[in-house]
Ligand code: ADP
């Protein structure tokens with residue numbers, strides 16, 4: 153199995169409201185890999201995730217981002233999404249008045265359209281959605297409810313995983329998908345994530361707890377500090393961090 157480069161970030165600097173947050177970050181991720189990004193609160197992890205996804209509030213002042221070799225630094229977020237970047241938010245938003253199924257069908261079909269594939273009619277889409285819901289062991293009643301409205305923290309996170317399963321991203325970025333989950337939910341979500349991993353995609357797991365990494369074994373763990381990756385290790389780094397804290401890497 154030949155690995156292909158999925159994401160390459162070169163000397164990235166990004167700011168919000170003229171405040172620099174990402175300060176010279178480099179990262180390279182190949183197909184079939186899971187990378188964990190850990191670091192203290194405020195180190196810039198969520199900012200990095202949003203900058204990769206193309207969030208309009210963040211301005212890239214230096215450096216470049218490549219997806220499968222293509223420079224996407226200045227591309228709009230929807231274009232990046234159509235090309236296979238998926239971001240599961242740390243704080244998923246509620247969308248009152250929009251049913252989960254309608255939302256998912258629109259997202260799915262707009263991706264198909266952008267990639268010049270035929271859109272799925274509501275019935276075929278419903279079949280596909282049912283398969284995905286089963287795959288991640290999600291209660292199908294969540295499909296008829298409004299997007300995340302009244303969902304518990306864990307249910308919102310599960311709903312993000314459903315989107316991930318459906319959109320079949322080339323690069324999925326999961327921002328603290330483990331936070332607020334009880335141990336059973338953590339295990340199920342970890343199983344779901346493991347089942348969505350394949351040789352052609354890549355996953356970034358942002359977390360500051362080691363416990364997620366008991367269930368999902370990353371190929372690399374990066375430590376972020378003050379907007380930069382200051383240390384990269386293998387999956388064993390997580391246990392050391394748990395024992396000794398982030399000062400371990402100093
Ligand atoms: P993490 O996800 O690692 O906890 P964040 O990326 O959320 O960190 O935040 C990194 C830094 O950027 C923090 O110091 C935070 O206060 C700052 N920051 C994030 N959003 C804004 C904003 N809208 N305005 C000013 N500062 C911000």
Ligand code: MG
Nearest residue numbers: 197198199242
């Ligand atoms: Mg964060």
